[in-house]
Amino acid sequence: MTDFLLELRCEEIPARMQLKASEDLARLFTEELARAGLKPAAIDSFVTPRRLALVARGLPLETAAVSEEHKGPRTSAPPQALEGFLRKTGLTQDQLEDRDGVWFAVVNKPGRATMDVLADAVPAVIRAFPWPKAMRWGVASQTTESLRWVRPLQGIVAIFGEQLVDIAVEHVRSGYATLGHRFHHPGAITIGGADDYVEKLRACHVIVSHQERQAIIAAKAAQAAAAHGYTVIEDKGLVAENAGLTEWPVPLLGDFDPAFLEVPPEVIQLTLRINQKYFVLRDAAGKLAPAFICTANIEAKDGGAAIIAGNRKVLAARLSDARFFWEQDRKTALADHAQKLGRITFHEKLGTVADKVERVAKLARWLVEEGIVKGADADLTEQAARLAKADLVTEMVGEFPELQGVMGGYYARAEGLPDAVADAIRDHYKPVGQGDDVPTAPVTVAVSLADKLDTLVAFFAINEPPTGSKDPFALRRAALSVLRLVEVNKLRAPLKSIFHHSHWYGLVMSSLLDSARKNQGMGLRAEDRNFREEYENGKRVLYYADTVIDVSDWIRRSSYDDSINFENDPVGALLDFFADRLKVQQREAGVRHDLIDAVFALGGEDDLVRLLARVHALQSFVATDDGANLLAGYKRAANILKKEAVDPAIVPAAPSEPAEAALLAALDAAEPLAARAVTDERFADAMAALATLRAPIDAFFESVTVNDADPAKRGARLALLDRVRAAVHGVADFSKITG
Incomplete structure (x- = not known):
C-alpha cells in the first residue's frame, strides 16, 4: 500500500473559507477515487493561507478488476x-x-494503474471545486471556460509514493517543488513524498495543520497575557480566524492608552476583534485591560517590537474614532435621535421605523395596564419603547450595527434616564437566540414582548410568513423569543386578546393603508382638510368630507399588491405558527409534540403558561400505568363511537350490568372533580380524577356488550362511552396522542 500527497498552492485564501475548503477537497477527492473503485485507508487534510493539501494513505498500486451488472x-x-x-x-x-x-x-472492467486514476482525479477535483467566490486570471481568463480558483493557482504537488503524478491544469503543471514561508523561506522546497511533507514545511516555517496553529495561538496568547497579569477573553472564532491568517503564528502583546477605557467596553471589544482581529484581555479585577494580543506571521528579529508599535498606532486611530462617536452621540438626547427614525424604512408595506415605534409603544403600555406584564410602570414602559430604536441613527451604531440597543442603553444612562428605561433599551432585542439570556425586568419584558409581537403580526398581515427554509425577517426566532419571554416570566398572555388589541392592531392596519396610499395614491393626503380619520369602537374609520372610505373595497379595486388584504385576519395563521414553534421549542426540551397537539386540539387555548402546564401534566400522566391504560380505554371507546354514533332519538335504558352501573357512578364522581381542577388550573389533579375511570372502563369492556340487540341498551352504553370521551376531552384530546 502506498500514500499519495496532493498540494494545491495559490495566493492567500480568505480565512473564512479555509476549513470548508479543506473538507471539500477531501470529500471530492474521495468521491473521484470511489468512481474508480479505490478507497484510501485514511485521509489527512491540511490548509494554510497559501495551500490546500491532503495525504491519502493506503492506496494500492492498481485498482482491482470489477464486474458491473446492469x-x-x-x-x-x-x-x-x-x-x-x-x-x-x-x-x-x-x-x-x-x-x-x-x-x-x-x-x-480491467484494473487500472492508480497513477492513471490519480492523474484523472486531481484535475476533475480542481475544476469542480465549490469555492463560495472564485476568480479567473491571466490570458486564459478571456474565456469563461478557463479555470476558476479562489486566488490564482500557482503550483501543484502530486506524489504517489516517490513518483510524480503528471498533472497539467491549464498553465500549472505538477512537480516536486513547493514554497515555504513567504518571508522566512521564500525559496523552493523539494518534497520527497507524503512522509516528509509536514516536517519539511515545518522546517521552512510553515505549520500545515490548521488545528495545530489554533492550539499554538491559544496557548501562547494565554502565556503572553499571564506574564502581564491579564487573562484572554475566550474567543474560539477569533483563534480560528487568526490561524487562517498565518502560517507561522506568533502571538504578541501590546497596549493602548488607558484613557480609551472611558468608551463603553463593548465598543473597545468590537474595535479590537472586528476591525483588528486582536484578542481582548481582562485584568485581575475582571475589567477590560488596556492591552491586546495580535498574531504576527513571522518571528521578528526585534522580538516583535516594531510589529507591536505599528499595531498600537493603528489601534489608537480606531479607538480615537470610537471615542469621537461616543462623545458626539451623547451631545444629542435620545428623544431627538428618535425624531430621525421617520427617515428609515422598516418595510415598504409597513412604513418607517418611527411607525413601528409608535405601535410598539402603544402595545407595551397596554401590556402593562392590562396586567399581562406585572410590576412595570406604564409611563416608564412607554418611554423606553419610544426610545428603544433611537440609537439606530447614532454614529456608533452606524459603525458597529452589532451594538444597537447596547449603545442606546449607555446613552440613556449617560443622559440620566431611569435605570429601568436604560435597561429596557439595552435588552429589548433579547432573547436573540436559544442560548441568550431572557429578560426578567418588567419594563424590559413589556418592551421586548411588544417589539416582537408587532413584528410578527405586521409581517403576517402583509402575507410574508416564513416559507420552507426561508425566513428573511427572522419570524421563527421572534416567535421562539416570545415563547421564552412568556414561559420564563410566567406571563398570563392570551395571544388572541393581544393580537386583537384594537388600538395597536388598528395601527398595524393603518401602516398598511398609509403605505398603500403612498405607493398607489387614493387622491388623498393627510394634510387635505377634507380628509380625516377616527377610531370608532376601536376600529380605524377614514372619512373624505362626510363620506366613509371603504378601505377593503378600495384595496380590492386597486392594482396594489394583493398580499395586503385587509379582509383576511392574520391571527389564525399566526396562532398556528406559534403552535408549530412551540412544538419545536418543547421537543428540544423533551416534550412530545403529540401531547401539544392534544391540548391545542381542544381549541381556544392561547394562554401559553396554562397550555404548557396542561401539557407537562399530561406528559407525566401518560407515562404512568393509569395513564397508558386510560388512553387505551379511551381509544377503544372512540373507535366504537366512530362506527356507532349516539342516536339522540333513542331513549337510553337504565344500566342493566354491574360494570355499566359502576362506570356511570365513576363518571358522576370524576367529571365534576376534573372540571373544577381544570378551571383552577390544577391539571395534575384533573389527571388524577380521570385516573379513577381506568378500572371501571376496563371492567366495562370486559363484561358489557356495547352493541346490544336492544336499541335502548345500546343507546345507553354508547351515551356512556360518549361521556367518557367528553370527560377526557375536558383535559386534552386523547385522539391526538400516539401510542
Missing part, C-alpha cells in the same frame, strides 16, 4: 429501448443475458 429492458420491449441499452453498456446483443424475459448486461 439491468436493461424486457426482451419484449421495442427495438429502440434495446439499442439505447446497448449504446449505454458498449456491448452487443449476443453479449447480453436473458433472465426471465429481462436483458442483463455484465460489464467487466
Whole structure:
C-alpha cells in the first residue's frame, strides 16, 4: 500500500473559507477515487493561507478488476429501448443475458494503474471545486471556460509514493517543488513524498495543520497575557480566524492608552476583534485591560517590537474614532435621535421605523395596564419603547450595527434616564437566540414582548410568513423569543386578546393603508382638510368630507399588491405558527409534540403558561400505568363511537350490568372533580380524577356488550362511552396522542 500527497498552492485564501475548503477537497477527492473503485485507508487534510493539501494513505498500486451488472429492458420491449441499452453498456446483443424475459448486461472492467486514476482525479477535483467566490486570471481568463480558483493557482504537488503524478491544469503543471514561508523561506522546497511533507514545511516555517496553529495561538496568547497579569477573553472564532491568517503564528502583546477605557467596553471589544482581529484581555479585577494580543506571521528579529508599535498606532486611530462617536452621540438626547427614525424604512408595506415605534409603544403600555406584564410602570414602559430604536441613527451604531440597543442603553444612562428605561433599551432585542439570556425586568419584558409581537403580526398581515427554509425577517426566532419571554416570566398572555388589541392592531392596519396610499395614491393626503380619520369602537374609520372610505373595497379595486388584504385576519395563521414553534421549542426540551397537539386540539387555548402546564401534566400522566391504560380505554371507546354514533332519538335504558352501573357512578364522581381542577388550573389533579375511570372502563369492556340487540341498551352504553370521551376531552384530546 502506498500514500499519495496532493498540494494545491495559490495566493492567500480568505480565512473564512479555509476549513470548508479543506473538507471539500477531501470529500471530492474521495468521491473521484470511489468512481474508480479505490478507497484510501485514511485521509489527512491540511490548509494554510497559501495551500490546500491532503495525504491519502493506503492506496494500492492498481485498482482491482470489477464486474458491473446492469439491468436493461424486457426482451419484449421495442427495438429502440434495446439499442439505447446497448449504446449505454458498449456491448452487443449476443453479449447480453436473458433472465426471465429481462436483458442483463455484465460489464467487466480491467484494473487500472492508480497513477492513471490519480492523474484523472486531481484535475476533475480542481475544476469542480465549490469555492463560495472564485476568480479567473491571466490570458486564459478571456474565456469563461478557463479555470476558476479562489486566488490564482500557482503550483501543484502530486506524489504517489516517490513518483510524480503528471498533472497539467491549464498553465500549472505538477512537480516536486513547493514554497515555504513567504518571508522566512521564500525559496523552493523539494518534497520527497507524503512522509516528509509536514516536517519539511515545518522546517521552512510553515505549520500545515490548521488545528495545530489554533492550539499554538491559544496557548501562547494565554502565556503572553499571564506574564502581564491579564487573562484572554475566550474567543474560539477569533483563534480560528487568526490561524487562517498565518502560517507561522506568533502571538504578541501590546497596549493602548488607558484613557480609551472611558468608551463603553463593548465598543473597545468590537474595535479590537472586528476591525483588528486582536484578542481582548481582562485584568485581575475582571475589567477590560488596556492591552491586546495580535498574531504576527513571522518571528521578528526585534522580538516583535516594531510589529507591536505599528499595531498600537493603528489601534489608537480606531479607538480615537470610537471615542469621537461616543462623545458626539451623547451631545444629542435620545428623544431627538428618535425624531430621525421617520427617515428609515422598516418595510415598504409597513412604513418607517418611527411607525413601528409608535405601535410598539402603544402595545407595551397596554401590556402593562392590562396586567399581562406585572410590576412595570406604564409611563416608564412607554418611554423606553419610544426610545428603544433611537440609537439606530447614532454614529456608533452606524459603525458597529452589532451594538444597537447596547449603545442606546449607555446613552440613556449617560443622559440620566431611569435605570429601568436604560435597561429596557439595552435588552429589548433579547432573547436573540436559544442560548441568550431572557429578560426578567418588567419594563424590559413589556418592551421586548411588544417589539416582537408587532413584528410578527405586521409581517403576517402583509402575507410574508416564513416559507420552507426561508425566513428573511427572522419570524421563527421572534416567535421562539416570545415563547421564552412568556414561559420564563410566567406571563398570563392570551395571544388572541393581544393580537386583537384594537388600538395597536388598528395601527398595524393603518401602516398598511398609509403605505398603500403612498405607493398607489387614493387622491388623498393627510394634510387635505377634507380628509380625516377616527377610531370608532376601536376600529380605524377614514372619512373624505362626510363620506366613509371603504378601505377593503378600495384595496380590492386597486392594482396594489394583493398580499395586503385587509379582509383576511392574520391571527389564525399566526396562532398556528406559534403552535408549530412551540412544538419545536418543547421537543428540544423533551416534550412530545403529540401531547401539544392534544391540548391545542381542544381549541381556544392561547394562554401559553396554562397550555404548557396542561401539557407537562399530561406528559407525566401518560407515562404512568393509569395513564397508558386510560388512553387505551379511551381509544377503544372512540373507535366504537366512530362506527356507532349516539342516536339522540333513542331513549337510553337504565344500566342493566354491574360494570355499566359502576362506570356511570365513576363518571358522576370524576367529571365534576376534573372540571373544577381544570378551571383552577390544577391539571395534575384533573389527571388524577380521570385516573379513577381506568378500572371501571376496563371492567366495562370486559363484561358489557356495547352493541346490544336492544336499541335502548345500546343507546345507553354508547351515551356512556360518549361521556367518557367528553370527560377526557375536558383535559386534552386523547385522539391526538400516539401510542
